[in-house]
Amino acid sequence: MMALAPALMGVCAAWRLTGRTNGVAWWALACWALCYCVEFTGGRWLKSHLRRRFAWPVVGYGVALAAVGVPFVWLHPKVLVWAPAFLMFAVADGMASWLRQERSLWADAVAVMAACLMPMVTFGYGVDPYVTPLVTLYGFAIVVSYAAVEFGSVLFVKTMIREHGRWAYVVASWLWHGAALAWWVRSGNMWLMALGIALLLRTIVLPLAFRVRRPKPIVAGATESVASLLAFVCILMSLA
Template structure:
């Protein structure tokens, strides 16, 4: 019963949680952690859950033949939205500039809603649109502490490079495993990301070299279990966090 409720209320996209948490944790640890970071991460995760259910409501409302299919997302969307309001208001009162950051994320959320409505959530553009605000949490979390723009732009760029690369790579492992075009696009992207990483930091170059290697090797191994693909990404995401904090802290 509990597992059924959790499946209904929590998204099954496990890879999204690393993208939601790693940039936030990096930003928090690059600055001075404070109780406000706990409020921020709660609001961030609850906001993500509210947006997820709203997008699923849009998708099913337009595309499902069952007129009641969308209604199962109504209550979760309402509950998570209500849960977002108190911490959201408290954060804006504490740091009014956070409202500007939230407004800046709205165009990307609108793109995600559009693709959900079109039933094209697996689109490459939709995935990349989700990466930007997630990585934007790094400077937000850092500036909520005592971080500065000069300190955070490099780790933010590194996060963008890494998580943007996961979008075409994962497609080469699942939905586009037979597409030569996607494989080449993924390989070329990771090669370019490695060049940028070399400029940013030797330690990042090692990590992005590993990312390039997995982007080249994993798709040619044949069918790899999704659990294995996810486990590799968890390890690389945590490795990114482990590199960013000491290098830029």
């Protein structure tokens, strides 16, 4: 959800703005989904320090990505302007897996940045051939909004599972969500304000409710599923 939702938002925002569906944007989304599959399986392979049995899924998804992605790059070479940024994210992610720190805060931040940059690509192709300033304005708004939501989600989930009981993470989560809400209040957008209030309330109430006993992972998972759906709706509706 966290990997694909921002990219999907770019496609849907372009459709909402232009009133039409651009197949190239959906093609870019499919490429990104396969990139995620390669990244996930590749991470397991690197974490195992290149054990053979973890290599085959990487090969399989790599072939699928090449089949879908190479024609895309051939027909739309301008997408390579994003290659340096995503290559940097891939290297950092691979390093985290090799060091077996893929669940660290810095590795999560890298994953969030990669996912949240994708709307610039999918939205750009979704509105093509519309003017570049429009792409930049709307795309950047989606990137920033999703970055606020998804890194906040990282902090919140850590307070519920891996870092349960560590109040430094709880306070950091409160401060992050409070700052996001303040920014959205200042923007004057009612959809984002509603989203900010809902996310801040879950960030305060649930860690306090489970301050003694660590909740089952399904509790955090179900909460974030609802939060992700709410974020998708609110961010999409905020793009007037």
